[in-house]
Amino acid sequence: MRRSSIYLGFSLSCLVALGFLCFIYPHLSAEQYDRVLAEQKRVVRDLQLTDLCLFSEARYTRNLSQADWHAPFQDNPMAFDTFPSGSLVRPTVLLADDTP
Amino acid sequence: MIELSQVSKVFNPGRHNAFTALHGIDLSIKTGGVTVFKGPSGSGKTTLLSVIGCMARPTTGRIFLDGTEITGLPERFATLTRRQTFGFIFQNYNLIRGLTVLENTMIPAYPTGRNYQEIRQRALELLEKLKIESKVPMKVEHLSGGEQQRTAIARALINDPAVVIADEPTAHLDTELSMELLEIVNDLKNEGKTILVASHDPLIFESTAVDRVVSLRDGKMIDQETPR
Amino acid sequence: MKWLDRQRCLMDFTLSCVWRRKGKNLGFLLVYTLIIFVVCSVIFFSNALRRQADAVLHDAPEMIVQKMMAGRQELMPLAHQEDIASIRGVRSVEPRVWGYYFHPATQTNYTLIGRKDFRHGDDAVEVGQGVLRTWGAVQEDKLYFRMVDGKALDLKIAATFSAATDLVSADLIMMSQATFRRLTGMPDQFATDFSVRVRNPQECTTIAEKITGIVPGARPILREEIVRTYSALFNWRSGYMIVILSAAILAFCISAWDKATGLSAEEKAEIGILKGVGWGTSDILGMKFWEGMTVSLAAFFAGVIGAYIHVFFFSAPFFEHALKGWSILYPSFRLRPEVNLFELAVLFFLTVVPYTFITIIPIWRVSVTDPDLVMRQG
Ligand SMILES: Nc1ncnc2c1ncn2[C@@H]1O[C@H](COP(=O)(O)OP(=O)(O)OP(=O)(O)O)[C@@H](O)[C@H]1O
Ligand SMILES: [Mg+2]
Numbered sequence: 001m002r003r004s005s006i007y008l009g010f011s012l013s014c015l016v017a018l019g020f021l022c023f024i025y026p027h028l029s030a031e032q033y034d035r036v037l038a039e040q041k042r043v044v045r046d047l048q049l050t051d052l053c054l055f056s057e058a059r060y061t062r063n064l065s066q067a068d069w070h071a072p073f074q075d076n077p078m079a080f081d082t083f084p085s086g087s088l089v090r091p092t093v094l095l096a097d098d099t100p
Numbered sequence: 101m102i103e104l105s106q107v108s109k110v111f112n113p114g115r116h117n118a119f120t121a122l123h124g125i126d127l128s129i130k131t132g133g134v135t136v137f138k139g140p141s142g143s144g145k146t147t148l149l150s151v152i153g154c155m156a157r158p159t160t161g162r163i164f165l166d167g168t169e170i171t172g173l174p175e176r177f178a179t180l181t182r183r184q185t186f187g188f189i190f191q192n193y194n195l196i197r198g199l200t201v202l203e204n205t206m207i208p209a210y211p212t213g214r215n216y217q218e219i220r221q222r223a224l225e226l227l228e229k230l231k232i233e234s235k236v237p238m239k240v241e242h243l244s245g246g247e248q249q250r251t252a253i254a255r256a257l258i259n260d261p262a263v264v265i266a267d268e269p270t271a272h273l274d275t276e277l278s279m280e281l282l283e284i285v286n287d288l289k290n291e292g293k294t295i296l297v298a299s300h301d302p303l304i305f306e307s308t309a310v311d312r313v314v315s316l317r318d319g320k321m322i323d324q325e326t327p328r
Numbered sequence: 329m330k331w332l333d334r335q336r337c338l339m340d341f342t343l344s345c346v347w348r349r350k351g352k353n354l355g356f357l358l359v360y361t362l363i364i365f366v367v368c369s370v371i372f373f374s375n376a377l378r379r380q381a382d383a384v385l386h387d388a389p390e391m392i393v394q395k396m397m398a399g400r401q402e403l404m405p406l407a408h409q410e411d412i413a414s415i416r417g418v419r420s421v422e423p424r425v426w427g428y429y430f431h432p433a434t435q436t437n438y439t440l441i442g443r444k445d446f447r448h449g450d451d452a453v454e455v456g457q458g459v460l461r462t463w464g465a466v467q468e469d470k471l472y473f474r475m476v477d478g479k480a481l482d483l484k485i486a487a488t489f490s491a492a493t494d495l496v497s498a499d500l501i502m503m504s505q506a507t508f509r510r511l512t513g514m515p516d517q518f519a520t521d522f523s524v525r526v527r528n529p530q531e532c533t534t535i536a537e538k539i540t541g542i543v544p545g546a547r548p549i550l551r552e553e554i555v556r557t558y559s560a561l562f563n564w565r566s567g568y569m570i571v572i573l574s575a576a577i578l579a580f581c582i583s584a585w586d587k588a589t590g591l592s593a594e595e596k597a598e599i600g601i602l603k604g605v606g607w608g609t610s611d612i613l614g615m616k617f618w619e620g621m622t623v624s625l626a627a628f629f630a631g632v633i634g635a636y637i638h639v640f641f642f643s644a645p646f647f648e649h650a651l652k653g654w655s656i657l658y659p660s661f662r663l664r665p666e667v668n669l670f671e672l673a674v675l676f677f678l679t680v681v682p683y684t685f686i687t688i689i690p691i692w693r694v695s696v697t698d699p700d701l702v703m704r705q706g
Contacts, residue, residue: 002216003343004336007622014629021636022667033664036492037383043493045387047441048424048523050554052381053458053498056437057655059428062499064561065554066392066521146703155604156700176608182699183606194601194702197594198348203341207602210337211611213330219337255605267703 102129107161109147121147122319134295136305139316145298146267153265154182187256189266193248195240202236205254226254246277263294270301278303285309342618357627359583363576364631370572371671372639373647376663381558388554389523393539394547403518408543415538417531423519425505427512436462436656438499442508448486450504456489458498458657476513498659584686591690599694604702612695620684628680640665
């Protein structure tokens with residue numbers, strides 16, 4: 001077998017796989033994710049939640065959008081105080097926009 | 101028919117280490133037949149072959165191939181001429197390590213745009229003719245000297261060139277292998293190819309297959325033996 | 329056709345050459361793939377999470393009103409509920425009673441929510457799946473709390489939030505408001521903050537202004553701002569992204585530089601041979617083009633597909649550690665697969681194209697030299 005044939009075959013199957021993952025799979029699985037999303041939205045509405053439960057290490061990371069001006073660590077996006085979440089997230093738009 | 105008129109070659113012209121390797125060579129070589137260039141080391145044999153084979157440009161003078169001038173061609177056409185007209189067998193064979201005998205043989209044909217299967221078929225035929233068909237899938241670095249040379253010959257013939265140029269083809273061979281080489285050269289000659297060989301091996305230039313011997317010394321032709 | 333045959337032959341040759349240095353080239357391919365994998369995983373993950381947050385938090389309260397005093401968040405007196413409700417355009421004001429609970433045994437932070445209409449009574453809780461995972465030994469379905477006065481409190485797990493909602497509910501412990509107040513000591517006439525619903529969302533800003541006039545120290549947070557906070561989440565400017573991206577770019581540059589400058593004597597000799605047997609400069613450049621292209625395209629495909637599987641099928645386990653940080657609890661969630669083709673294209677042009685050029689450029693110099701040198705090699 002020619003090497004170029006093997007390589008082209010490999011590339012082509014990668015392309016097909018990528019095409020499937022990018023264009024077809026999202027549609028196939030849409031229903032399942034819609035269900036999950038609907039359930040999450042229901043909980044958020046029901047409990048009046050404001051934030052995702054991504055970083056539970058400190059108050060101001062658990063509820064990012066509720067953090068106040070004086071919560072430490074948030075005035076500098078490169079701050080490493082609470083590593084790594086402190087460096088992952090930017091200061092909330094709220095704080096950045098209307099700092100007194 | 102290859103004609104050289106007043107061909108000279110100067111290395112590093114205009115500099116303190118300028119060196120004239122060929123001095124105004126006038127020569128004409130008939131189509132078909134074996135021509136041997138002999139002469140002591142440093143006499144300019146290799147330089148002359150590379151100038152004829154479009155590998156290097158002569159500093160002055162002109163070279164004609166079947167009546168068309170091939171000096172001063174743009175790089176692209178020089179390459180094309182080299183590829184279509186000449187087949188080279190280098191002194192050290194210059195095979196590409198890590199590739200198989202077959203792949204090495206096919207290399208000069210890759211840029212021609214010929215069909216792959218066709219090239220492969222031709223390579224296999226050549227290798228069979230040179231009696232190394234059993235080594236086809238072998239990596240070239242594992243070959244014996246004689247086998248390497250045959251591979252180099254097959255490679256030189258893959259594009260079916262009119263002129264075969266060999267530089268010191270027997271330098272690394274013993275007598276027996278040299279005789280075999282002469283047989284191959286003879287076969288090529290009988291197929292009608294023009295063969296140019298540089299050698300200081302008496303075995304070569306005294307061989308009956310040779311039609312003409314040209315002697316060089318210090319970049320000048322000193323005498324020409326008439327065909328036997 | 330001829331052109332195609334020629335390109336395929338050059339490709340055959342290149343692949344043979346690459347293959348004969350298997351170890352070195354596969355190692356390089358691995359590094360290259362890994363870099364693309366990491367960068368692509370970051371892109372996939374942060375985008376997917378951002379989209380998810382955007383969709384989920386669309387249903388967050390329209391406005392939250394906190395009370396601030398001396399720069400700290402304070403409890404909100406329930407007395408203000410009436411004042412806010414009487415503002416024109418406000419549909420409803422609901423006190424939210426919630427807080428945090430630190431569980432010393434496992435060093436975990438949880439979120440407590442006290443609900444007025446809690447269905448399971450005063451000695452029960454409803455918890456997120458993350459709580460079950462992290463609480464430690466749970467005996468007879470009971471969670472043991474330490475109240476504000478130091479006394480113990482046992483609460484029964486009456487229900488759990490479904491695993492599908494983990495992204496928002498993992499650390500929640502919900503209980504009745506009475507139990508919450510007993511546990512935390514929050515006085516009856518206070519709440520944590522208010523969630524305000526308005527009739528016309530366009531009036532939010534005006535209403536927010538009015539609220540600050542009525543309630544001293546009020547700090548309204550609009551839903552729009554919540555959503556914007558999350559759209560800016562994992563911004564590329566934030567520290568971690570920069571660390572990852574610059575490390576990746578640096579690694580890429582180093583290996584590319586090595587490739588570009590490390591044109592060995594052997595490679596140079598081989599190019600001489602190719603010229604000698606009748607290859608032109610364009611053939612050699614074409615051959616090198618395919619070398620750069622085949623290697624980087626393979627790395628690109630493998631890296632991107634790997635990243636997709638990593639992020640969307642396995643929920644980015646390599647990032648979990650980084651995101652978790654000091655916290656114990658991490659939600660388990662699956663992100664909706666969606667690929668931004670523009671970003672893929674950018675990634676392609678930032679990796680495949682420069683690498684291909686880098687492999688070609690050093691060859692350029694060598695390939696224009698006269699081929700007669702090959703006659704003198706050995
Ligand atoms: N690039 C170069 N620059 C300067 N001088 C060169 C160069 N190439 C060859 N020469 C000189 O040209 C002369 C002729 O060299 P050439 O290789 O043609 O000799 P030769 O007859 O093939 O010798 P040998 O039998 O040893 O192979 C030598 O003296 C050599 O030093
Ligand atoms: Mg020589």
